[in-house]
Amino acid sequence: MRNPVKKAFPQPSIRRLPGYLRLLRQLRTEGGDRVSCTRIASELDLDSTQVRKDLALTGIAGKPRIGYNLEALIGAIEKFLSWDRITDAFLVGAGSLGRALIGYENFGNFGLRIVAAFDVAEERIGDSIHGRPVRHLREMPALAKEVGVAMGILTVPASAAQDAALVMVESGLLGIWNFTPVKLDLPASIAVENVELVSSLAVLSLDLARRREQAAAAQAGLAAVGGASLRSVPDGERFC
Amino acid sequence: MRNPVKKAFPQPSIRRLPGYLRLLRQLRTEGGDRVSCTRIASELDLDSTQVRKDLALTGIAGKPRIGYNLEALIGAIEKFLSWDRITDAFLVGAGSLGRALIGYENFGNFGLRIVAAFDVAEERIGDSIHGRPVRHLREMPALAKEVGVAMGILTVPASAAQDAALVMVESGLLGIWNFTPVKLDLPASIAVENVELVSSLAVLSLDLARRREQAAAAQAGLAAVGGASLRSVPDGERFC
DNA sequence: TAGATTGTTAATCGATTAACAATC
DNA sequence: TAGATTGTTAATCGATTAACAATC
Numbered sequence: 001m002r003n004p005v006k007k008a009f010p011q012p013s014i015r016r017l018p019g020y021l022r023l024l025r026q027l028r029t030e031g032g033d034r035v036s037c038t039r040i041a042s043e044l045d046l047d048s049t050q051v052r053k054d055l056a057l058t059g060i061a062g063k064p065r066i067g068y069n070l071e072a073l074i075g076a077i078e079k080f081l082s083w084d085r086i087t088d089a090f091l092v093g094a095g096s097l098g099r100a101l102i103g104y105e106n107f108g109n110f111g112l113r114i115v116a117a118f119d120v121a122e123e124r125i126g127d128s129i130h131g132r133p134v135r136h137l138r139e140m141p142a143l144a145k146e147v148g149v150a151m152g153i154l155t156v157p158a159s160a161a162q163d164a165a166l167v168m169v170e171s172g173l174l175g176i177w178n179f180t181p182v183k184l185d186l187p188a189s190i191a192v193e194n195v196e197l198v199s200s201l202a203v204l205s206l207d208l209a210r211r212r213e214q215a216a217a218a219q220a221g222l223a224a225v226g227g228a229s230l231r232s233v234p235d236g237e238r239f240c
Numbered sequence: 241m242r243n244p245v246k247k248a249f250p251q252p253s254i255r256r257l258p259g260y261l262r263l264l265r266q267l268r269t270e271g272g273d274r275v276s277c278t279r280i281a282s283e284l285d286l287d288s289t290q291v292r293k294d295l296a297l298t299g300i301a302g303k304p305r306i307g308y309n310l311e312a313l314i315g316a317i318e319k320f321l322s323w324d325r326i327t328d329a330f331l332v333g334a335g336s337l338g339r340a341l342i343g344y345e346n347f348g349n350f351g352l353r354i355v356a357a358f359d360v361a362e363e364r365i366g367d368s369i370h371g372r373p374v375r376h377l378r379e380m381p382a383l384a385k386e387v388g389v390a391m392g393i394l395t396v397p398a399s400a401a402q403d404a405a406l407v408m409v410e411s412g413l414l415g416i417w418n419f420t421p422v423k424l425d426l427p428a429s430i431a432v433e434n435v436e437l438v439s440s441l442a443v444l445s446l447d448l449a450r451r452r453e454q455a456a457a458a459q460a461g462l463a464a465v466g467g468a469s470l471r472s473v474p475d476g477e478r479f480c
Numbered sequence: 481t482a483g484a485t486t487g488t489t490a491a492t493c494g495a496t497t498a499a500c501a502a503t504c
Numbered sequence: 505t506a507g508a509t510t511g512t513t514a515a516t517c518g519a520t521t522a523a524c525a526a527t528c
Contacts, residue, residue: 010519014446015439022421022438036485044423047521052486064486064527081442082449096343100336110438111445150448175448177441181262183284191451193444195437198262198350199255201417202321204433205351206254208390208415209322211431250495276509287497292510304503304510 013054014081018110019044020054021077025109028070036067083111088149090173092164093156094119094127094134097179101153102129114153116143120160137167144171153177253294254321258350259284260294261317265349268310276307323351328389330413332404333396334359334367334374337419341393342369354393356383360400377407384411393417 023043027035037055041048055068060076062068078084086108091098094117101107102114117129118137127134135143143149152168154161154176161182168176175191178184184192263283267275277295281288295308300316302308318324326348331338334357341347342354357369358377367374375383383389392408394401394416401422408416415431418424424432 009446011443012519014443015436018436018438018442019421019423038485048485049487049521049523050519053488053520056487062486065484066528067485081445083445087445087448096336096340100340103336107441110441112441150452151444174451175444177444181259183259189451191444191447193440193447195440196255196258197435198258200433200435201347201350201352202258203251203254204391204415204417204431205321205323205327206249207431207433208327211414211429212390252495278509288509289497289511290495293496293512296511302510305508306504307509 009057013057016046016054017077017081020051021074024070024074024077028074033070034067035070035073037062039067081111085111086113087111087151088113088115088147089151089153089177090116090118090140090144090149090168091153091155092118092137092168093154093160094124094129095155098155099129101155102132115147115149137164140167141171144173150174151177153179155179158182249297253297256286256294257317257321260291261314264310264314264317268314273310274307275310275313277302279307321351325351326353327351327391328353328355328387329391329393329417330356330358330380330384330389330408331393331395332358332377332408333394333400334364334369335395338395339369341395342372355387355389377404380407381411384413390414391417393419395419398422
């Protein structure tokens with residue numbers, strides 16, 4: 001009764017929603033006014049039942065034979081993700097990654113506005129990055145209360161990550177988008193989402209190595225079987 | 241018989257390996273020479289059986305009661321991911337994200353070296369970014385063959401993504417680390433790994449919204465039950 | 481009406497977690 | 505030896521995919 005443990009939404013589904021949103025907005029600019037799961041699935045190379053289940057999370061309903069109203073569907077996804085209104089964020093770490101994120105205007109399409117940057121290097125304080133001021137980290141707690149910011153973006157060096165995150169918590173921020181590889185140790189009440197760039201690189205590295213092996217094996221096989229010349233390996237399979 | 245379909249490694253396991261590697265290297269700098277799964281699991285807040293299975297993928301064996309040899313384990317993970325040797329990469333898109341990636345020296349610890357950047361904006365050609373030259377994209381095919389590069393990093397605007405990727409394929413690159421939100425349409429022989437920044441933002445947005453709701457509900461509940469003052473909400477739960 | 485599509489239930493697949501024997 | 509830890513098999517859990525009735 002007390003806290004009727006709301007079952008969490010499947011994270012893989014959540015991660016697919018922005019892809020749908022991007023496609024749907026594009027269809028809208030092309031003048032469309034409705035869309036089927038079949039269409040979405042084929043554009044994004046997914047299973048249409050999966051798309052239907054993902055969309056159902058947002059509470060939207062379609063019409064058999066017709067599909068979904070494009071505008072309503074876009075609105076439903078935006079609302080579901082709270083992207084129908086702007087969330088202000090503070091960014092800590094005005095290095096090159098931090099600057100790149102501040103300069104990425106596209107975040108506006110996803111409900112995010114970075115309103116200020118913070119750092120501890122004196123030579124950066126007072127800078128303006130794409131119109132956003134760089135302030136000293138120690139000013140964050142006072143400023144956060146003043147403007148009611150809820151989200152923090154962490155782009156400091158690994159060695160500074162935990163301390164900077166604690167300042168965010170002190171400042172009353174409720175969620176942290178963590179671009180460092182550090183596993184932050186914070187109160188359970190704080191939402192943390194880690195961007196694991198190097199995990200992504202690991203997947204690619206392994207895939208690449210496997211393909212190079214296969215290409216090598218295929219070539220060795222060809223050579224062994226029939227003494228086929230290297231020229232017989234299709235262009236797409238070259239590996240040198 | 242022909243191609244004894246090698247079962248792919250579980251992607252979630254692959255994505256955890258860099259986290260292990262980072263921890264193990266840190267333990268090494270602290271002078272350790274062995275480590276147990278129990279230890280790794282507790283440091284990273286994982287299940288120890290899961291850690292054991294993940295590590296088994298690399299082919300390493302531990303000793304009951306003792307654990308794993310730290311140096312051997314580090315070597316096994318590096319070898320498994322091909323991070324025991326450097327992979328050279330070309331980066332396309334010398335904007336702020338591209339520059340940030342080039343400046344991220346840490347990639348060297350993960351087998352990656354960005355050797356050159358490419359762009360199509362004349363004012364960028366000839367620049368040097370952290371010692372790496374910026375060349376015109378049209379020079380890539382010739383240069384790729386010359387230096388034998390296998391990986392491409394894509395940091396162009398969405399509108400240029402597909403074309404730039406095709407130039408990478410033409411140049412003989414075998415894998416693409418795609419930082420754009422575009423679903424690239426490429427030959428199946430090319431390995432593509434997408435960094436879905438906005439998917440990560442979606443997860444955080446939803447989590448943040450849920451926490452704000454819960455905080456609001458908790459407060460409303462308190463008020464309803466006993467007229468408790470707002471001051472009784474613990475600091476960590478503040479949401480305004 | 482016929483047929484494409486939705487919404488939902490059931491089956492399958494794959495990853496995580498639990499249980500436990502082997503062993504240093 | 506006793507007990508912590510590995511390696512592996514079995515059980516559980518959750519996500520994907522298949523099947524199909526409802527419906528516009």
